[in-house]
Amino acid sequence: MxxxxxxxxxxxxxxxxxxxxxxxxxxxxxxxxxxxxxxxxxxxxxxxxxxxxxxxxxxxxxxxHLDPKEILNSAKFKEDYQQMVLVKDIELYSMCEHHMIPFYGKAHVAYIPNGYITGLSKIARIVEAYARRLQVQERLTVQIRDCIQETLKPLGVAVVIEASHMCMQMRGVQKQNSVTTTSAFTGAFLSNNKTREEFIHLIGLKLH
Ligand SMILES: Nc1nc2c(ncn2[C@@H]2O[C@H](COP(=O)(O)OP(=O)(O)OP(=O)(O)O)[C@@H](O)[C@H]2O)c(=O)[nH]1
Ligand SMILES: [Zn+2]
Structure with missing residues (x-):
């Protein structure tokens, strides 16, 4: 400890x-x-x-200094529920590893349990555990997905992150309104279009 x-x-x-x-x-x-x-x-x-x-x-x-898998395992409960569990609009603050300047936005995380659920707050805690490091948005997205997949072994995981990068706003290209969206899926969210569309609908993501 x-x-x-x-x-x-x-x-x-x-x-x-x-x-x-x-x-x-x-x-x-x-x-x-x-x-x-x-x-x-x-x-x-x-x-x-x-x-x-x-x-x-x-x-x-x-x-x-945090172990995200340990965080999930600390509240892993046996449960038969097999519908989507979605925690959306989890605010996040991270720092880009290129400039050490903040990027911030929100994460939407869903999974379909396969025998085990986790405490809802633990989803937000693993977002925090990976965000509070030097990051790129893509890696942050995939790390959250893989942590849930490997720990709970659910039928599928979906992670979408929408973020603004201050290194693009206050310096460099200086674009104030651009938002970057990244996503990472496993299982049913990859193989089943309806499941993925339901998730995208529920998080209110506008696809152009
Ligand atoms: N893919 C990705 N790129 C990022 C992220 N955060 C910052 N960047 C980008 O990292 C890149 C680093 O590019 P470089 O050309 O090495 O650095 P730079 O000269 O400071 O680039 P500019 O920002 O264009 O001035 C920039 O294009 C940033 O916008 C991120 O989370 N993911
Ligand atoms: Zn940057």
Whole structure:
């Protein structure tokens, strides 16, 4: 068990949630970065900034310390229900691995149980566990799908993520309104058009 276990993201307001050795090292680096960017690191407003950033970055990447399969297994229940279970509009905040700039949006996750269900909150927790890392949207989508498929072995899994990438909004190509949609399916969502269409209808995705 380390400070980040239990599949929890709560408790980050508490000092002991941070690894103090890592925080100190990150602080040194962020102080140097601020200086390289042309700032006066001794001015009052910036005195605590390296420490704040060091902690913020640890929070934004705390998914590395979570085990998503363990999260699902911790609430895996035997149940005969064999209809679609959909958790939609799960908000997510991640960071693109190319620029370390946020991308944010929502995930829609569905599965069709095959003997086992999981606690609904655990679906949102695994989204969180994979999102709170440096990511590309495509990999995030597939990781969520594979985690559910491999842990619950359901009849099918569907994951759709709609996200805006700030690296495309505030820099680079500077397109404010583009939304990227990615999807990943297994089982019945691949083989049965009706099942996939029902999912797409339920999440309200507009296909052009
Ligand atoms: N496929 C994919 N690309 C992403 C994601 N997040 C950011 N990117 C893209 O990663 C690419 C990196 O391209 P590079 O040409 O190496 O970097 P760059 O010169 O900063 O590119 P620009 O953003 O076009 O200025 C860019 O096209 C980004 O839009 C993501 O989740 N998935
Ligand atoms: Zn980027």
């Amino acid at each position: 380390n400070d980040f276990d239990n599949g929890t993201i709560r408790g980050y307001e508490k000092e002991e949630k941070y690894n103090s050795e890592v925080t100190l090292k990150l602080m040194e680096h962020y102080k140097a970065i601020l200086s390289l960017l042309g700032e006066d690191v001794e001015r009052e407003g910036l005195l605590k900034t390296p420490e704040r950033v060091a902690k913020a970055m640890q929070f934004l990447t705390h998914g590395y």
